[in-house]
Amino acid sequence: MILDILGRLALGFLDAFNIVVIFYFVLLNGTYLWMTFLAFGALRRYALRMSSVDASELMSTAGLPPVTLIAPAYNEEPTCVESTRSLLTLRYPSYDILVINDGSSDGTLARMMKAFDMEVAARAPVSTISTAEVRNVYRSRIHPNLWMIDKENGGKADALNTGINYCRTPLFCAMDADSLLEPEALTRIVRSFLEDSSTVAAGGVIRIVNGCKVRSGIVEEVRLPKNFLARIQVLEYLRSFLAGRMGWDALDSTLIISGAFGMFSRSHVVAVGGYLHDTVGEDMELVVRLHRHCREQGEKYRVAFVPDPVAWTECPEDTKVLGRQRDRWQRGLMESLWRNRVMILNPKYGRIGMLAVPYYFFLEVLGPVIESVGYVTFIAAILLGRASSMYVLAFLAVAFALGIALSFAAVGLEELSFRRYPRLRDLVTLLFIAIAENIGYRQISIWWRLRGMISKFRGAKAWGAMERKGFASAEEDD
Amino acid sequence: MVLSIAAGILLVTSISFAILALCLRLLNEAKTRRWERLKKRWEPAMLEVLGGAAEPEAIFDRVDDKDAHFFLAFLLGYARLLRGDEQDMVRVMAAPYLPLILPKLERGTAESRGNAVLMLARMGMPQYADAVAGALDDESPIVAMIAARSLFRPGHEEHFPAVLEHLARFTGWSRSFLASMLAGGGWNTAPLLRGIMRNRNERPLVRAVACDALRELNDLDSVPVAVELLVDETDRELVAGSLRILKQLGHREHVSAVRLMAASRDPVIRATAVSALGAIGGPPEIPLLQEKLDDPFFWVSLEAARGLLSLGDTSTLERMAETEGPWSTLATQVLTE
Numbered sequence: 001m002i003l004d005i006l007g008r009l010a011l012g013f014l015d016a017f018n019i020v021v022i023f024y025f026v027l028l029n030g031t032y033l034w035m036t037f038l039a040f041g042a043l044r045r046y047a048l049r050m051s052s053v054d055a056s057e058l059m060s061t062a063g064l065p066p067v068t069l070i071a072p073a074y075n076e077e078p079t080c081v082e083s084t085r086s087l088l089t090l091r092y093p094s095y096d097i098l099v100i101n102d103g104s105s106d107g108t109l110a111r112m113m114k115a116f117d118m119e120v121a122a123r124a125p126v127s128t129i130s131t132a133e134v135r136n137v138y139r140s141r142i143h144p145n146l147w148m149i150d151k152e153n154g155g156k157a158d159a160l161n162t163g164i165n166y167c168r169t170p171l172f173c174a175m176d177a178d179s180l181l182e183p184e185a186l187t188r189i190v191r192s193f194l195e196d197s198s199t200v201a202a203g204g205v206i207r208i209v210n211g212c213k214v215r216s217g218i219v220e221e222v223r224l225p226k227n228f229l230a231r232i233q234v235l236e237y238l239r240s241f242l243a244g245r246m247g248w249d250a251l252d253s254t255l256i257i258s259g260a261f262g263m264f265s266r267s268h269v270v271a272v273g274g275y276l277h278d279t280v281g282e283d284m285e286l287v288v289r290l291h292r293h294c295r296e297q298g299e300k301y302r303v304a305f306v307p308d309p310v311a312w313t314e315c316p317e318d319t320k321v322l323g324r325q326r327d328r329w330q331r332g333l334m335e336s337l338w339r340n341r342v343m344i345l346n347p348k349y350g351r352i353g354m355l356a357v358p359y360y361f362f363l364e365v366l367g368p369v370i371e372s373v374g375y376v377t378f379i380a381a382i383l384l385g386r387a388s389s390m391y392v393l394a395f396l397a398v399a400f401a402l403g404i405a406l407s408f409a410a411v412g413l414e415e416l417s418f419r420r421y422p423r424l425r426d427l428v429t430l431l432f433i434a435i436a437e438n439i440g441y442r443q444i445s446i447w448w449r450l451r452g453m454i455s456k457f458r459g460a461k462a463w464g465a466m467e468r469k470g471f472a473s474a475e476e477d478d
Numbered sequence: 479m480v481l482s483i484a485a486g487i488l489l490v491t492s493i494s495f496a497i498l499a500l501c502l503r504l505l506n507e508a509k510t511r512r513w514e515r516l517k518k519r520w521e522p523a524m525l526e527v528l529g530g531a532a533e534p535e536a537i538f539d540r541v542d543d544k545d546a547h548f549f550l551a552f553l554l555g556y557a558r559l560l561r562g563d564e565q566d567m568v569r570v571m572a573a574p575y576l577p578l579i580l581p582k583l584e585r586g587t588a589e590s591r592g593n594a595v596l597m598l599a600r601m602g603m604p605q606y607a608d609a610v611a612g613a614l615d616d617e618s619p620i621v622a623m624i625a626a627r628s629l630f631r632p633g634h635e636e637h638f639p640a641v642l643e644h645l646a647r648f649t650g651w652s653r654s655f656l657a658s659m660l661a662g663g664g665w666n667t668a669p670l671l672r673g674i675m676r677n678r679n680e681r682p683l684v685r686a687v688a689c690d691a692l693r694e695l696n697d698l699d700s701v702p703v704a705v706e707l708l709v710d711e712t713d714r715e716l717v718a719g720s721l722r723i724l725k726q727l728g729h730r731e732h733v734s735a736v737r738l739m740a741a742s743r744d745p746v747i748r749a750t751a752v753s754a755l756g757a758i759g760g761p762p763e764i765p766l767l768q769e770k771l772d773d774p775f776f777w778v779s780l781e782a783a784r785g786l787l788s789l790g791d792t793s794t795l796e797r798m799a800e801t802e803g804p805w806s807t808l809a810t811q812v813l814t815e
Contacts, residue, residue, distance in 0.1 A: 048589030049620065065654060122810035126776050194652040195620070394482045401488030408495030415502035427503055431496050 021374035028363045029402050035247025036409045042250040043417040066094040070163030072156050073177035074102040081115045086217025092186040097146045098163045103153025116140040125165040129274040131158050157275035157282040176260045180312040188309035189263045199302045200268040203257030204309035205241045208234045219312050224426040227317040232437045239410040249305035253356040259283035261311030281332020288340045291352045323448045330452025337361045368449035400438045407434030534570040546575045557600040572601035588618030599628030614644045632664040649683045657690030668697045675703050682713035689719030701727050708735045718750045725754035733759050745775035756785020764791050783812040
């Protein structure tokens with residue numbers, strides 16, 4: 001009798017969960033499709049807008065505000081000099097570069113000091129966000145706008161906060177020390193602050209540098225990487241930035257600005273207390289907190305996404321490192337949303353509280369659980385005769401076809417807008433990758449995110465090391 | 479059944495997206511090839527015209543009707559780079575084709591309207607000045623801004639009042655950007671800007687922008703207006719703008735007005751006033767600046783230290799630099815700046 005009841009309950013749960021999976025699938029992919037269509041219109045408008053006022057014309061105006069680039073560096077010996085050189089080639093009238101050596105245990109400090117002929121210099125902090133102790137401040141004799149702040153290790157957020165304390169300009173650009181900014185990147189991203197003075201933060205696009213030819217810190221030729229995993233990530237980034245973030249920006253609901261490249265109003269970030277130390281998702285958490293702060297203060301503000309300032313970054317090429325990165329991203333997402341959970345479905349926070357935060361919470365955070373359990377319950381449903389195998393296969397076919405369609409659309413958006421991959425071969429490869437990633441990679445990726453959730457509940461705080469290969473130079477390739 | 483149909487539809491959609499991406503690539507490549515071909519055809523003639531070896535009309539034979547928009551885009555690139563007589567030649571070459579883009583001002587997206595305004599402003603002035611001025615009332619702020627930036631340049635003084643009347647539309651833009659745009663109008667704009675600065679019915683932000691533009695123009699006549707504003711106004715941006723004018727253009731006789739502001743409760747006004755004292759003050763201001771070194775607001779301390787340096791009181795800074803206190807780095811920094 002009891003067994004019979006339990007059996008019925010289990011079957012009921014199975015049926016119910018399968019409905020949840022279908023509901024989740026429709027909602028998630030419906031949002032993706034919606035974002036893609038919004039991005040289509042927004043990118044087209046943006047491209048036309050760019051032709052109306054070009055970057056060089058903007059450069060000629062004296063109204064460009066001075067900015068500070070803050071680049072935290074922890075054990076970045078292979079790439080730090082080249083990255084810094086790329087920062088020195090930026091076309092912008094007035095900017096400081098603050099490289100924050102976050103207690104590196106390798107030769108980052110020595111290499112920087114030698115390459116840029118740095119000497120001890122005086123520079124007073126202008127704000128007092130709590131950070132680990134600063135050991136020394138250095139300034140380059142060759143490039144007076146290049147500074148290096150050597151501090152005790154405290155993590156990326158702590159290094160960024162140190163940079164903010166030493167930032168004297170109204171705007172600062174937070175980036176990774178291993179990212180390469182394009183020469184026009186600052187001018188392009190600062191436009192959003194010029195065109196709307198209520199802008200408190202703006203994010204640019206991150207692209208994968210693996211496979212590209214780099215000379216003196218400048219990406220000279222864009223090519224797809226040879227590594228399969230890196231190729232998949234190129235596609236993921238296209239989907240995420242050109243379709244996802246552009247779409248959310250069209251709704252004025254940008255919630256994520258990548259830690260690899262974003263510009264912020266210093267006063268606003270200081271007002272909210274800077275980056276949080278005890279999270280691995282400090283970049284997203286800061287943006288969510290900025291939204292929360294401005295909404296609570298009743299302040300008119302904007303957080304923007306700008307699709308053409310580009311930062312190039314190296315991506316992991318093996319599953320172990322990539323898995324750790326995705327694990328960390330999932331934990332970061334969960335922490336950011338949990339800390340600001342008061343915003344979820346709270347009308348006080350407008351469309352951020354009613355749309356963007358719930359989307360990330362219910363669909364992106366819970367997604368891996370629903371999707372992975374869904375695979376199990378679908379199989380169980382077939383075995384127990386609760387669903388026909390044809391039905392399940394058709395459902396999976398729909399899921400795969402939709403995944404492929406969204407990826408193809410992202411490649412289409414790239415072709416419509418920036419066309420960074422000039423070789424036809426690369427374009428066709430991207431289309432093949434869009435199909436191939438659905439078998440195997442998608443499932444592994446869910447597992448990584450699920451693992452991230454588990455490690456979050458276990459209280460993990462680690463970042464996981466990223467092995468840097470350094471940028472392949474054009475000379476080497478030639 | 480429903481799912482199978484959905485899968486089929488999605489499959490077709492996917493294939494369509496892939497074909498679309500490939501078609502876009504082929505289309506873009508064809509467009510690039512066409513653009514290159516046209517440039518090759520026009521560039522030699524263009525260089526001959528600019529070099530004085532041929533008349534501007536010589537290029538018209540090389541432009542087919544269907545390529546007129548490409549030709550205007552081609553000329554716009556030169557119009558942006560060239561000045562003086564050479565820019566005039568570009569205007570002559572553009573003249574027959576500009577009427578083609580007039581209809582674009584009335585329809586299409588904001589971006590295409592903006593592009594049309596830009597072309598007319600760069601290559602069609604003064605003939606199309608009214609059309610460009612009309613764009614100041616365009617519903618899109620970006621189109622209105624392109625028109626304003628195009629009109630607020632030396633040589634178009636008759637349109638300055640119209641742009642200034644619309645200035646309140648642009649207060650969402652960065653103040654420094656607007657000030658820079660207004661200063662780009664040159665000396666003839668100064669009387670108008672002083673009028674805005676004085677006008678109490680105008681929005682404080684607009685008046686502050688006028689202050690900054692006059693400062694960029696080094697307009698000495700704005701100094702008495704700035705002093706008046708220090709007495710009569712309380713808006714932070716406006717008072718700070720006036721103080722910045724006095725810092726750059728004022729002298730000893732304005733110190734008393736600035737000293738009052740150094741006691742303001744607003745830290746931004748205090749810092750700007752202290753900075754101005756360092757620039758226009760003299761030895762009597764040294765004790766006040768020394769006192770301001772202890773201001774709780776960092777920027778006031780920094781400006782006070784810089785002021786002491788510019789007034790020659792390095793001994794205070796050197797003493798501070800030798801202490802263990804929090805201002806030691808600040809003093810060293812200022813001494814080495």
